[in-house]
Amino acid sequence: MSYILGISALYHDSAAALIHDGEIVAAAQEERFSRRKHDSRFPQNAVHYVLSEAGITLADVASVVFYDKPFLKFERLLETYLATAPRGFNSFRKAMPVWLREKLFLKDLLVRELRQIESGFSGEQLMFSEHHFSHAASAFYPSPFEEAVVLTLDGVGEWATTTVAMGKGSDLRIDKEIHFPHSLGLLYSAFTYYTGFKVNSGEYKVMGLAPYGEPKYKATILENLIDVKEDGSYKLNQAYFNYTHGLTMTNQAFADLFGQPVRKPETDDLTQFHMDIAASVQAATEEVVLRMTRALAREYDCPNLCMAGGVALNCVANGKILRDSAFKDIWIQPAAGDAGGALGAALGAWHGEMKKPRTVQRGDAMKGAYLGPSFDTQEVAAQLEKAGARFEILDDDEIIARTVDALSEEKAVGWFQGRMEFGPRALGGRSILGDPRSPSMQKVLNLKVKYRESFRPFAPSVLREHVSDWFELDYDSPYMLLVADVHESIRQQMSDEESRLFGIEKLNVKRSDIPAITHVDYSARVQTVHQETNPKYHALIDAFRDRTGCPVVVNTSFNVRGEPIVGSPEDAFRCFMGTGIEVLVVGNAFLRKEDQNPDLAENYEEKYELD
Template sequence: MRILGISGLYHDSAAALVVDGQIEAAAQEERFTRKKHDAEFPRHAVEYCLSVSGCGLEELDAVVFYDKPFIKFERLLETYLSFAPAGFTSFRMAMPLWLREKLFQKQIIAKELKKLSPGFDVGKLLFTEHHLSHAASAFYPSPFEEAAVLTMDGVGEWATMTLAIGRGNDLKVHKELHFPHSLGLLYSAVTYYIGFKVNSGEYKVMGLAPYGEPRFAKLMLEKLIDLKEDGSFQLDQSYFNYGVGLTMTNDRFAALFGEPVRKPEQLLTQFHMDMAASVQAVTEEIVLRLARSVRAETGMKNLCLAGGVALNCVANGKLLREGLFDGLWIQPAAGDAGGALGAALAGYHLFHGKPREVPAKGDAMRGSYLGPEFSQAEIEAELAAAGAKFEVLDDAALIDLTAQGLADGKAVGWMQGRMEFGPRALGGRSILGDPRSPAMQKTLNLKVKYRESFRPFAPSVLREDVADWFELDGDSPYMLLVADVREELRREMTQEEKALFGIDKLNVPRSTIPAVTHVDYSARIQTVHADTNPRYHRLICRFKALTGCPVVVNTSFNVRGEPIVCTASDAFRCFMGSEIELLVVGNCLLRKEEQDPALKLNYKDAFELD
């Protein structure tokens, strides 16, 4: 049985294919169109998924869309009516779009599918609810026979947070929190207020938080949010504008905290860092209260997470250390793109009642390496067509030269195997560096990624060595858990360094691996496993043999505002448009100094800022 899941027409469009209960393929549309967070119908992603299975649309048993547009429209109307006459400008702008496009999404989706295959039977097009899609994406691929499933995001149809229980192939939602009360929208409101882009810049807020103090957390809990002991809450809508307005916050919000909304690219001050620290602290408190109440109420020993809030790896790390559950598993594509996978899995297990097999080892996500891969011949043909100069090496020489390049302090573009599904690069489409270098974080941010200097980088560490370097003794294959660098590896700061504030903390090395040690001694860890990514594992093993360090810097292979690279030509363009010094694609190795200078690109301003 073949079931295709689709998400999109809002942001982060994607497609995923499930064949006889196995996840065969999944990819975001942005990777093909090169348009960040592409919201259009995911035509390229659908075509890719079908190519993996070697079938046409008409051969599918079902196509499942990840939410229900009519219920979303009902929520929109009811919200405008409840706030009337406020919000008329927003209403006037939103209604024509809904009446012209979004209200009739079933017809739009059916029309797009028929473009791909005129023989497609529209009767096979099904819809599932947004948060059920999230819950399905979290539970069904997990390593648990039964689990509580917590989903948290901005908003789906009405729900902003749900508790579901999964047993075997059954999954039922038991509790919901409804719009406008939303943890995701609270975090997005602060994201907007301190000058970052909503649905894109939330992870920047998380990265900025350790530079600040949570001095506004108490005020948030007193004025913005009525938080209950069980983690449920209500937001005071008099401070927000997202219900019916064109912005996330209003003048009353700005007056409460004493500063206007920061303009993008305006200088970040201690105030903005403290706001980030405060909303992060509030988020962590809510997540911990929710988890405690879920454990007490359900008695479940395992917890699964999905929804955009589940990408908050700092909160996830604190939840893990709390020890409330025997098992914690987080969907790596926790945002809306992952809804496509959840829709396909819900179609298979819930709509068609098919049984579920729990993996004997690990989970069912295949390391999240679910996107396109290319043969050596295809890679060489693309690079040659782009005018690249490269040498083709055997595996041993390739690994050896790449590891030596890292040890020499070079920034390395690394494109191998299948592309990752989800927002994190996991060693398939990554930029790598030496974590021992005190200058590496600043170099990668300013000269390679062209982004804000404060943003931290993640360590990829051999699974077998993780406990020797970090305060974590377990799997973290999807870079969704934060833990501290081990104390014996930390560097004691001087009194002058301890007195530094805000962004001045950035340049102080904090451990023997300063490039991946954040200002609070934490790191967003990816454990690398020989069974899911053997080539990446071999590279880090070789780097360890050369340096004694089983850790490399891993950041996504793109510049700021660009989607992660998909093809060899994408990788070469990024290589020539940034200061990456070494590019490794398949068995091809490229050195920057050997390339034609005429192919150099001005990539710094090539993409809209995220």
């Protein structure tokens, strides 16, 4: 009987994960406890949580596994500096103190941090995994496949930026790698920077902006920035980038190529040019990934594909991989970024290092990604009372009936239930819900609840048994990682006048019977809801269907722009009071905004640094 603790930390999205004899017990990101978005510090709170979920102490853990190898990363830093010297001196000078103080002596730092949790921790049980192996393990081992090709794509690990692995049973081997500075993730991040969004957090905004534009610059990208071979292998032309030796992602040659300077988010508006740039890098990324997956399907003659790494969160590209059908089935790790590396490190040690057998589970082994903390009614009531909330405790049937009432009245509902999700998506555990039939819901949620850009799309949660009636999809998508078009039968065709609209003007055109979740290109980022993994959320949507005939609700994460997703009932109440959310449902506690003391309201619009 062995517990293994996995840790990712000190770059971005720190997390901890605990497995027991190969079964996932708990996993959580540090940001949910610390309330600092993308928190990169050692995940003290997350480690405490996963141990408490299992009812153990660190002394009961057989191995602690860190998700990458800092010496290899340091080697890359030095070699890159030497290759580009003296141009990279400023970048090198800024990085060195942190490396010499912390990261180069990471084992000592980890042992010190772990001794704060358990004073007798010796460090002998500390192990290190390679970054992309952690990603690959997080994708393959929990997947529903006995064997699969495993593709990982991100910015950079130690040296690797893209890897191909083959998984069979409990064996996982990496066969191919593309190395830094050539990186599809860094290419996308370069355009994130160029369009004025924050690197490592704003990439999904570029993806959301892309449908408002035309891919006018796709050929420019493929002819100048990235040389893509028929099998999807690629190289980036470093003449246009600055990340190997500078403090920015792109250089003047990059700006000259596209004819405009880097957008300054504080002063420069998003224009049609930026929408076309977003559409172009998205199209180029899809081209590279599809060439890669088609070649891998031919080479390995295996019907199953697993994916992880930050690029695997590009749900538009994922949807196209599925529809392309080179692979019959695909499965993507819901915590595909660095946080998921904590889970992959633990699973990789269990199956890879310790050679323990693997049992393939129906659906997958992630338990719907509901791997974080939960709160019973007593804990909920205590936290809400402490916060000064006024609430009622209702039984399950009444909670669902009252929530359906609120949704039907087009109210924004904070929905805090069960265990918290692991990964960047809210999946009906820590969500804000709305009526997808409302033409005004997208704008209201963006501007009055989330305090974010009006173009940002919202996702639908749909009952799995009804997904193919409403979307061009008949496939499990429990983790909101596949984009599909809304069904032809519920689309509303645009008039000639509407068709001539450009860019953000398209936003106000009603495109379907569920306009709040229909993007401007008729697409939606679909989450299928399964009774087995989230019975209460399933029951709520089913009750909404009984009332309205619509088995779909709007689902967006329970937070405002720049804030981590809420982690506790107190967090939920504060966000409720600081935003336009009108009803809050925490477990079996029901709260209405008009019942609350208005003095408890905070200014959430300016509370968090913009992401």
